Amino acid sequence: MIIGCCGAGKSTLAKRLHEQTSLPLYHLDQYYWKPNWQEPTKAEWEPIVHQLAQKKRWIIDGNYSSTLDIRLQAADTVIYLDYPTIRCLWRITKRIIKYRGQVRPDMPRGCQERFDLGFYHYVAIFNLVKRPSLLNKLDAFAKEKQVIILRNDRAVRRFLDEL
Numbered sequence: 001m002i003i004g005c006c007g008a009g010k011s012t013l014a015k016r017l018h019e020q021t022s023l024p025l026y027h028l029d030q031y032y033w034k035p036n037w038q039e040p041t042k043a044e045w046e047p048i049v050h051q052l053a054q055k056k057r058w059i060i061d062g063n064y065s066s067t068l069d070i071r072l073q074a075a076d077t078v079i080y081l082d083y084p085t086i087r088c089l090w091r092i093t094k095r096i097i098k099y100r101g102q103v104r105p106d107m108p109r110g111c112q113e114r115f116d117l118g119f120y121h122y123v124a125i126f127n128l129v130k131r132p133s134l135l136n137k138l139d140a141f142a143k144e145k146q147v148i149i150l151r152n153d154r155a156v157r158r159f160l161d162e163l
Contacts, residue, residue: 001059001060001061001071001072001075001077001078001079002014002017002059002060002061002062002078002079002080002081003061003062003063003068003078003079003080003081003134004063004080004081004082004083005081005083005085005088005123005126005127005130005131006063006088006092006119006122006123006126007083007087007088007089007090007091007092007095007123008081008082008083008087008088008091009081009083009091009153009156010061010062010081011027011029011061011106013061013079013081013156013160014027014059014060014061015106016160017059017160017163018059020160020163021059021163023057023058023059024055024057024058024059025058025059025061026052026058026059026060026061027061027062027106027107028049028060028061028062028063028064029062029106029107029108029111030106030107030108031048031049031052031108032045032048032062032064033107033108033111034108034110035108035109035110035111036110036111037111042066045064045066045067046066046067046070049064049067049070049071050070053070053071053073053074053075054074060075063130065130068137072137072141072145075145076145076146077145077146077147077148078138078141078145078146078147078148079148079149079150079159080134080135080138080147080148080149080150081150081156082131082135082149082150082151083151083152084127085123085124085126085127088123088126089120089123089124092119092120092123095113096113096114096115098113099112099113100112100113100114100115101113101114
């Protein structure tokens with residue numbers, strides 16, 4: 001299970017892990033978003049996550065805090081990309097420029113990349129608002145799960161090299 005702020009590199013790490021391990025890869029964004037960035041209802045979304053998490057083997061990347069506990073219960077390893085806000089903001093900006101008007105490879109059809117001020121705000125406050133509770137939750141699971149916290153690209157490269 002890979003979590004972290006948008007722009008931290010969850011999908012990129014997930015792809016690399018998939019390539020190295022051949023574990024099935026599921027990008028939650030592909031399952032969550034409907035065309036034109038329409039969100040599913042909770043009743044639609046939770047069964048999808050349950051179904052993915054019940055598979056025998058997987059790599060799942062994405063946050064979606066409403067279903068975090070479902071994935072945490074099923075995961076044996078949690079990787080948290082704990083990157084600085086400025087790095088995440090820079091990366092989403094580059095991503096928007098690169099893919100503007102196109103669908104990124106890790107997104108579903110009908111969700112073209114676009115500038116969204118609300119999304120920038122979410123990324124800007126993620127570490128202030130979401131990070132403390134994520135770290136507390138991961139600390140609580142650390143006794144029964146392997147929890148890996150990676151804080152920069154060098155740590156990610158070292159992690160992948162050591163697999």
